[in-house]
Amino acid sequence: MELKNIKVKEISETKTNPRGDDFEDKNFDELVESIKEKGVLMPVLVRKGQKKTYEIIAGSRRLKAAKILKFEEIPAKIVEMNDIEAREAQIVENLQRQDVHPLDEGEAYRKLIEEAKYEISAVAVKVAKSESYVKQRLFLTNLKEKTVKAYRAGKINDGHAVLIAKLSSNDQKSALLATLGRWNEVMTVKELKEWIESNIYSEIAFQPWLKSKEAMEAVGECTECKPNSESLFGPVKEGACTDLKCWKNKIKKYFSWKVKMGKLKRISSEYGQAPKGVISLSDYVKVGRKKEDRCDSVLKAIVVEGSGLGKEIDICINPKCEKHKGAQAQYGLTAKEVKERKEDRKKEIENAKKAKVAMEKKLADALKKVKWPLSEKHLDALLTLALELAGSNAYRTIAKRHELEVEKENQSWGGTCYRYDKAIEKMAKGLDKNEKIKFVFELLIDTGYGSLLKGIEKI
Ligand SMILES: [Zn+2]
Ligand SMILES: [Zn+2]
Incomplete structure (x- = not known):
């Protein structure tokens, strides 16, 4: 490795990252400002290209700034790297920038795996993070455009994004809509998890084809579920569905097969x-x-x-x-x-x-059997009926009117109970025939309807 100042015009664009910088760049103006003041403090990374030129590997933003500021030279590290190594260096450099969005992080890990042929565990070692951290970030690359937009705009947080990323593309749409709510009342992450559970997973819990090889063959491959190999609730069994639309397709096929077979x-x-x-x-x-x-x-x-x-x-x-x-x-x-x-x-x-x-x-x-004159028994029966009809609410008034002696009873709960019913019963027993029929009238009038009095007062 060699460290020296080289001419800006001798440095060419990178071959391994044709789109230039991997990430969108909000802070480029700040970088230009800072370089204008202090110069390029950190050397860019280049490798030797054809003839006497160099190819930029890392630091294309610094190079771009230097060009804008019409610098003649820029400090550079000159290294020997093959294409894969160069690509890796570019990805890792981008990860080292400040405020890397988790989406860009995930995208970078994905590139390390797909382009630099890394295993997940090797990526984890390379970036000094845990494997599950890397996996989670990788999941984010499953997010579809609308969710990505909402995520970058800060409308949903990391927790929401991870949950939604584990859904298939069809379900992502409905989950995002549900999360954002109708009046910008964004769901909490816990609410979203429950929503997914009851709106997507409870329906697709019934997957009878998983029980037999024949059924699995009859139902065929998932069409909408890939590439999600892991659902919200752990790893997915082979052949299991994680998408509502796909499940509807498969359950239809399953029933057709069952109907035909049986x-x-x-x-x-x-x-x-x-x-x-x-x-x-x-x-x-x-x-x-x-x-x-x-x-x-x-x-x-x-x-x-x-x-x-x-x-x-x-x-x-x-x-x-x-x-x-x-x-x-x-x-x-x-x-x-x-x-x-x-x-x-x-x-x-x-x-x-x-x-x-x-x-x-x-x-x-x-x-x-009822005849006039009433027998003693019929009269007693009539009195009983009248007593029942008047009810215990009238007993107190009647007892007072007749100045009856009323027993007091102590209640278990500490109160006192006046036994008007007992007093009235005792009095009724002592009445003669005439008094009894009179008492029947009295009881009926005391049922609470004062108007009944009219029935006898004019006789
Ligand atoms: Zn499926
Ligand atoms: Zn039948």
């Missing part, structure tokens, strides 16, 4: 109109395994809509089937169970009707 009917576990080729819950009856529930029209079916996705059951859709016709479709119930429920309900209604008829008869019989 000669199954497609059914929905929901009432109402089902998509084309799918039988709605209103149009089939579940058939149980027991002999008495079977019929000649039994078909095998698989739930492709609604809850219980992928469940296989037996059904009957024959409108003329003696056993199942008229059976109300109820998901999860066999025709026999539906029939039993209906019978139970019918019995309940019948019993209630019978009980009502019996009551009416009893009342009619009882009324037949």
Whole structure:
């Protein structure tokens, strides 16, 4: 390595980084200002090019500034490097700049791996960071344009960016929209994680093809999930889907395969109109395994809509089937169970009707016995009815009016209770026939309706 001043015009552009500087440059003006004042303090890195020229490897910004300032010479380190080494030096130099955005960092690591053929672990050693740090930064390079923009603009933070980067491109769009919110109420990272869990991962949790090789082959490769090999919740199994759109495709293919293999009917576990080729819950009856529930029209079916996705059951859709016709479709119930429920309900209604008829008869019989003059027993019954009707709210007034002696009872909770009911009961027992009928009137008037008084006051 040689260190000397070389002529600015002898230095050519780099071959290994045709786009020039890797990153967008906000602070270039500041750099020009500083070089104008102090000169180029840090030598640029060059290697020998053709004839007597040099190729810049690192420090193209300083070189650019020197050209603008019309410097004749610039301090340089002259090294021997092949293309890969040169590229590596360029990437690493860019990483050493201040305020490198995590996105640029990720981009640089990616270049080290793709262009300088580094392993992730070697990158980690090279930049003195942990492997997981490097991996996380690498993940950021999965971010799609809109998220990148929002991230660079500071609308979302590192936490958001890492979560979104782990999603496939389709899901990134919806996750970004959700994160930014409708009125600039940006979600917290925790909220975003929960959002992703419930809006993307809970749906795609059902991946039955992972259970068998045949199913996996039938379903085929993911089309939208790559290159994400790791989801939010850990590494992804081979063949597992991490994208909602892709999952919808695969689950469709899976059901087609199942239907073909098992000669199954497609059914929905929901009432109402089902998509084309799918039988709605209103149009089939579940058939149980027991002999008495079977019929000649039994078909095998698989739930492709609604809850219980992928469940296989037996059904009957024959409108003329003696056993199942008229059976109300109820998901999860066999025709026999539906029939039993209906019978139970019918019995309940019948019993209630019978009980009502019996009551009416009893009342009619009882009324037949009521005659004038009232027997002592009927009078007592009438008094009981009136007492019940007046209720305990009226007892206090009545007891006071009759100046009854009222017992006090101490309550367990420390209070005192006046037993007006006991006092009234005792008094009622001591009344003669005339007093009893009078008391019936009094009780009825004391039910709280003062207007009832009119019923007797003018007689
Ligand atoms: Zn997929
Ligand atoms: Zn049937």
